[in-house]
Amino acid sequence: MYIMNQKRDIIVNFSQCAEIFINSESCIKARPSGIDNVYFLGTYPTKEVAQAVLNDLFTHALANKTYYMPDDDRALIIARSAIDGSPDKFSSNGKKTVRRGGS
Structure with missing residues (x-):
């Protein structure tokens, strides 16, 4: 899996x-094996949000696709869903879904 950093200018090989x-x-960084460099992946408003993003990255690690580090708005949605435990409660823009009654 590859990880694209938040600025979209570096790709890191996860393996x-x-x-x-x-x-x-509250910055997420990667240290490649055998290299002393440290690559910046993203910075977030709080450590809790950064932990939620790191957990999201870990859950996507088994997929053989590129993981794009989320911007602050998307990271807050990830953190909120990790805390609530119900990701389907909010739509992709972070707002509650509108339920229209009727039959």
């Missing part, structure tokens, strides 16, 4: 990473 971590500034 060649020694570690992917969150630093003290």
Whole structure:
């Protein structure tokens, strides 16, 4: 799997990473195996949001597709669904779905 960073200017091969971590500034970074460089993947408003994004990245790790690091708005939706435990409660824009009554 490949990971495209939040700025969309670096692609990191997930299988060649020694570690992917969150630093003290709520930034997600990747350290490739055998290289001393650290690649910036994304920065988020809080550590809890960054943890939710890292968890989302981990759940997509088995898929053999490119994972795009989400922007802040999408990251908040991911974090909200991780806390609520009901991702279908909100639409893709983060708002509650409108339920129209009737038969």
